[in-house]
Amino acid sequence: MIVMKFGGTSVKTAERIREVCEIVKDAAKNDRVIVVASAMKGITESLISTGQLAEKRDETYKDVIEEIRMREYEAVEQLFSGSEKADVKSGISAFLKELEELLVGVFLVKNCSPRSADLIAGLGERMNNFVIARYLAATGTEAVYVDAREIIKTDDTHGAANVRFDITVPLIREKIESCKGIPVVTGFIASTTENISTTLGRNGSDYTASILGNAVDASRIEIWTDVDGVLSADPRIVKEAIVMPEISSYEAMELSYLGAQVIHPATMAPAVEKKIPILIKNTMNPTAAGTKIVCAPVRHDTPITGIATMNDICLINIEGSGMIGKPGIAAEVFSVLAKQKINIIMISQCSSEHSICFACGQKEADTAVEALKHDLAKYLEQRIISRIQMKPDCMTVAVIGENMIGRPGIAGKIFSALGNASVNVLAIAQGSSERNVSAIIPAADKETAVKAIHKEFFGV
Ligand code: ASP
Ligand code: MG
Numbered sequence: 146m147i148v149m150k151f152g153g154t155s156v157k158t159a160e161r162i163r164e165v166c167e168i169v170k171d172a173a174k175n176d177r178v179i180v181v182a183s184a185m186k187g188i189t190e191s192l193i194s195t196g197q198l199a200e201k202r203d204e205t206y207k208d209v210i211e212e213i214r215m216r217e218y219e220a221v222e223q224l225f226s227g228s229e230k231a232d233v234k235s236g237i238s239a240f241l242k243e244l245e246e247l248l249v250g251v252f253l254v255k256n257c258s259p260r261s262a263d264l265i266a267g268l269g270e271r272m273n274n275f276v277i278a279r280y281l282a283a284t285g286t287e288a289v290y291v292d293a294r295e296i297i298k299t300d301d302t303h304g305a306a307n308v309r310f311d312i313t314v315p316l317i318r319e320k321i322e323s324c325k326g327i328p329v330v331t332g333f334i335a336s337t338t339e340n341i342s343t344t345l346g347r348n349g350s351d352y353t354a355s356i357l358g359n360a361v362d363a364s365r366i367e368i369w370t371d372v373d374g375v376l377s378a379d380p381r382i383v384k385e386a387i388v389m390p391e392i393s394s395y396e397a398m399e400l401s402y403l404g405a406q407v408i409h410p411a412t413m414a415p416a417v418e419k420k421i422p423i424l425i426k427n428t429m430n431p432t433a434a435g436t437k438i439v440c441a442p443v444r445h446d447t448p449i450t451g452i453a454t455m456n457d458i459c460l461i462n463i464e465g466s467g468m469i470g471k472p473g474i475a476a477e478v479f480s481v482l483a484k485q486k487i488n489i490i491m492i493s494q495c496s497s498e499h500s501i502c503f504a505c506g507q508k509e510a511d512t513a514v515e516a517l518k519h520d521l522a523k524y525l526e527q528r529i530i531s532r533i534q535m536k537p538d539c540m541t542v543a544v545i546g547e548n549m550i551g552r553p554g555i556a557g558k559i560f561s562a563l564g565n566a567s568v569n570v571l572a573i574a575q576g577s578s579e580r581n582v583s584a585i586i587p588a589a590d591k592e593t594a595v596k597a598i599h600k601e602f603f604g605v
Contacts, residue, residue: 146177146178146179146361146364147172147176147177147178147363147364147365147367148178148179148181148354148355148357148358148363148365148367149169149172149178149179149180149181149354149367149369150180150181150182150332150350150351150354150366150367150368151165151180151182151183151369151428152350152351152369152370152371153183153184153185153186153187153189154186154371154428155182155183155369155370155371155428156182156183156186156273157185157186157187158185158219158220159219159220159222159223159224160223161428162220162224162276162277162280163280165182165369165428166277166280166286168369168428168431169281169286169327170281170284170286173286173327176364178327179327179328179330179361179363180277180288180327180329180330181274181329181330181331181332181350181353181357182270182273182274182277182329182331182332182350183270183273183333183350184268184269184270184272184273184333185216185220185269185273188216188269188272188273189269189333189347191209191212191213192213192244192265192266192268192269193265193266194209195209195213195248195265196248196257196261196262197257199249199251199252200252200255200256200257201255202252202255206252210241210244210245210248213241214241217237217241217272217276218234218237220276221233221234221237221276224276224280224283225279225280225283229279229283232279233275233276233279236275236279237272237275237276240268240271240272240275241268243268244265247261247264247265248265251265259303259304260341262303263303263304263334263342263343263344264342266333266344267294267331267333267334267342267344270331270332270333270334270350271331271334274290274291274329274330274331275290278290278329281327281329282326286326286327287325287326288326288327288328288329289325289326289327289328289329290329291324291328291329291330291331292334293330293331293332293334293335293353294331294334294335294336294340294342295316295320295336296313296317296320296330297313297316297317297334297335297345297353297356298312298313298316298335298336298337298338299335299336299337299345300337300343301341301343303343303344304344304346305344305346306343306345308356309338310415313356314359314360317356317357317360317361318360321357330353330357332349332351332353332354333345333349333350333353335353345411346409346411348409349411350409351368351408351411352409352412352415354366354368354412355411355412355414355416355421355423356415358415358419358421359415359416359418359419359421362419362421363421364421365421365422365423365424366416366421366422366423366424367423367424367426368407368412368424368425368426369426369427369428370425370426370427370428371427371428371429372407372425372427373388373427373430373433373435373436374388374389374390374407374426374427374434374435374436375388375389375392375397375407375408375425375436375438376388376389376451377389377447377450377451377452377599377603378451378452378595378599379454382591382592382595382596383595383596383599383605385599386599387603388433388436389436389445389451390434390436390437391436391437391438391439391443392436392437392438392439392443392450392451393438393439393440393441393442393443394413394416394423394438394439394440395442395547395578396443396450396451396546396547396580397413397423397438398410399453399543399545399580399581400451401413407425408423408425408438413438416438416440417440421440422437422438422439422440423437424436424437424438425437442547443547444548445546445547445548447546447548447602448546448548448549448552448555448602449544449545449546449548449549449555449602450545450546451544451546452543452544452545452595452598452599453543454541454542454543454591454595455490455540455541455543456540456591457506457507457508457540457588458490458504458506458507458539458540458541458585458588459504459505459506459507459509459510459513459535459536459537459538459539460502460503460504460536460539460571460572460585461502461503461504461510461513461514461517461533461534461535461536462500462501462502462533462535462536463500463501463502463517463532463533464499464500464531464532464533464534465499465529465530465531465532466531467524467527467528467529467530467531468498468499468500468501468529468530469497469499470498474524474529474530475494477521478501478503478517478521479503481516481520481521482503482505482513482516484516485509485512485513487509487512487513487516488509489503489504489505490505490506490541491503491541491572491574491583491585492504492574493572493573493574502572504539504541504572507537507538510535510537514533514535517533518533536571538587538588538589539571539585539587539588540585540587540588540591541583541584541586542583542584542595542598543581543582543584544559544581544582544598545580545581546580547580549579549580549582550579551579555582556575556582558602559584559601562597562598562600563584563586563594563597563598565597566593566596567593568586568587568590568593568594568597569586569587569590570584570585571584571585571586571587572584572585573585
């Protein structure tokens with residue numbers, strides 16, 4: 146049994162849906178297949194905006210519904226003919242009617258609750274998987290549309306719900322076993338045990354695929370996207386970036402947390418638990434080998450596996466000679482930040498203990514500094530802390546790779562490459578796992594930095 150997940154760009158038009166169905170039919174000759182698809186690219190954003198507009202009593206939400214309708218109907222027009230076409234179209238129109246009714250409610254009460262927002266956002270997956278299942282069936286492959294809300298159960302954290310695996314796994318098994326034909330399952334959506342709709346977070350369809358793979362003990366999870374695999378760097382910066390044929394799940398996790406947008410970070414855990422390999426494939430180039438993510442360390446030809454970057458970072462520096470040798474200050478700093486729910490990306494403190502610096506998202510930086518100044522006012526007054534400074538317009542560049550473990554000289558090479566390219570490094574952190582060396586640099590140096598490190602290790 147394999148799970149094949151297709152992202153929004155892979156199923157964004159009738160033509161793409163046709164190609165994807167060919168790929169599925171081909172795979173179904175050798176394996177039992179479960180399909181998971183996202184909404185057509187852009188539909189989730191449009192759906193979310195209808196809710197936001199309606200809440201503001203902006204009637205143009207109706208125009209957005211019509212745009213969604215046009216795209217969905219156009220696909221149906223091109224994929225089906227005769228009575229089948231009319232039938233699928235009326236199916237889509239029922240989904241859109243549900244959307245309209247929800248939005249009338251949102252408009253009236255001037256409030257799009259998180260609960261309504263999830264129901265609205267998930268309609269794209271429901272429409273698209275319904276269409277795909279019907280198209281497979283209409284072209285001679287038995288297929289069954291499965292609404293994931295029946296089989297994936299979560300808590301009620303709307304917008305990014307937590308899966309209840311204990312309840313979910315048996316539900317999935319039972320459902321998949323009873324399916325006559327290929328199950329075509331909606332990505333992204335789920336529901337609580339009270340059957341209230343939830344979502345697994347933006348880009349959550351990858352996660353849906355690995356939850357399903359875990360439950361049915363799949364032999365492989367395939368993530369079909371629009372790139373050839375996991376690359377050694379962002380190809381928009383490094384033209385010569387190479388596709389990594391095989392990487393470990395740890396490396397994949399590091400890369401995905403750092404925003405290499407090939408796979409959703411949560412995807413790895415359910416796959417790793419059952420040691421299921423994940424294959425990243427390109428819908429537009431299906432014969433390319435892709436990247437295999439395996440649950441064991443991988444030996445690479447190069448000492449590093451890849452370079453990832455994270456934009457819109459702010460560095461915050463807390464300085465003061467009074468902090469030297471005084472226990473508890475770091476704990477206080479970070480509990481102030483925790484209280485504000487600020488996500489810390491990187492921390493570094495020198496052994497002189499004269500300063501602590503950390504990085505957070507640019508958007509959260511003002512809140513962080515205000516809260517620190519307010520809550521640590523006593524230390525500022527006593528001159529234990531002399532200043533709290535913020536350095537905006539930064540970014541993180543991270544070098545990932547399991548081959549770095551226990552291998553001296555890698556950090557040296559990274560930083561001399563940056564130095565030779567005149568990139569000023571503002572802060573450095575290496576996790577004790579040694580799989581990740583991260584540096585904070587000015588955002589303006591992004592291209593220079595990534596190119597320099599790539600050249601150092603890959604020769605191009
Ligand atoms: N359609 C959802 C989103 O755009 C889920 C996904 O694409 O994975 O976030
Ligand atoms: Mg998407």
